[in-house]
Amino acid sequence: MTGPRLIPVRTPASPEGVVVVLHGGASRGEQVMVSPAQLSVLRMIPIARRIARAGRSRLAVHRLLNSHRGWDTRTTPVMDARWAIEQVRDQHGDLPVALVGHSLGGRAALLAGDDPHVRCVVALNPWVLPTDRVDLRGRRVLVVHGTADRIASPSRSADLVRRLPAGTDVEHVLIPDGKHAMLRHGRAFEEWATEFVVTTLLD
Template identity: 55%
Template sequence: MSTEARLVPVRVPRAATGVVLVLHGGGAREEDAVVSPVQLSVLRMVPVARRLARAGGGGLAVYRLLNSRRGWDARLSPLGDVRWALDDVRDRHGSLPVALVGHSLGGRAALLSAGEPEVASVVALAPWVYAADGAKVDPEGCRILAVHGTQDRISDLGRTVQVVEQLRRTTQAGLVLVEGGSHGMLRRRGRFEGLAADFVTATLLDRPPREEAVRDVLAGAARVEV
């Protein structure tokens, strides 16, 4: 099994005007555990990536990033993999704007990468964050959406609220609460996927949002419930 980060193409149209990188979560189960393409945290993002590809049509190139290692600790994080993926996307597509869509620890990686110059927008789904993460990044000009289920027992909602509040000091950011949603996004899956797709197409393709919650966040709302 490869120990290097990999990009998996989901849809790559010839005339793409934006790029989406889909970032998986998943904690480490053993030291230096490599990422398997069939681990649950990776498979969880397959339907999200497909929904983004359908929504983007011929306008968005969509890739799934497989990290070089599982988990996140003081020695190892997926942020280097995200930076590698952004460089690779630039080689493939030039200086197109990029959206990062991540789940759990992938959501944290997306948020902490919001200050990268190519990143125009971020969707953090059930992000596993620390309360001070919002102060670790300068995301000015990047539009950010966090989506958190009210029944999430893995990621702490209070921390997500704090991070969004910090981010709002320097950029446009908002939180959508999904009533009854869990960390795995299996319950009300369509709502999580729809919000992500709508936000990305609105921010990368300048399409009017279909989701009222997305319209509210882009209009400046700090918190919306659906």
């Protein structure tokens, strides 16, 4: 059975930080494999490349392909994200890690962000539930949501931001008329994610 996979975007010899980019993608039944060509995977490539360019030779950037589509009952994207954190630590050493995710990947980034090696979390149009709870104190958190998202509720992500423990360093940004796929105003999503990650890991 195929497990999660890491795809290197940029792997400099001596990076100062590591970025793991997490895709979304709704379930298509139990144990349905992730295709590298599915749209939810492809839409994260420009973001990963932009962060890699901005980080120059100072950031290692990887894209994660999950074990299965959606939120499988046996293997969740959170488990895959935690696996990816361990993999990049084995490869690059004890460096600060940024998680950048979209939709279900945004939820996974938030819920896996309590890993002690994670320095910052970026959740783009995250698909979250009212029951989601996580303690992200000690990390920087950015939630960016399009106001016209009809797939992942902007109000739910706003509620999650409010539920974060007091003292969490969190920024919540709304993109007017932004939709779930980030095709409209895509550059705004990319710019917010890139600047936040580069500033946090390198400054």
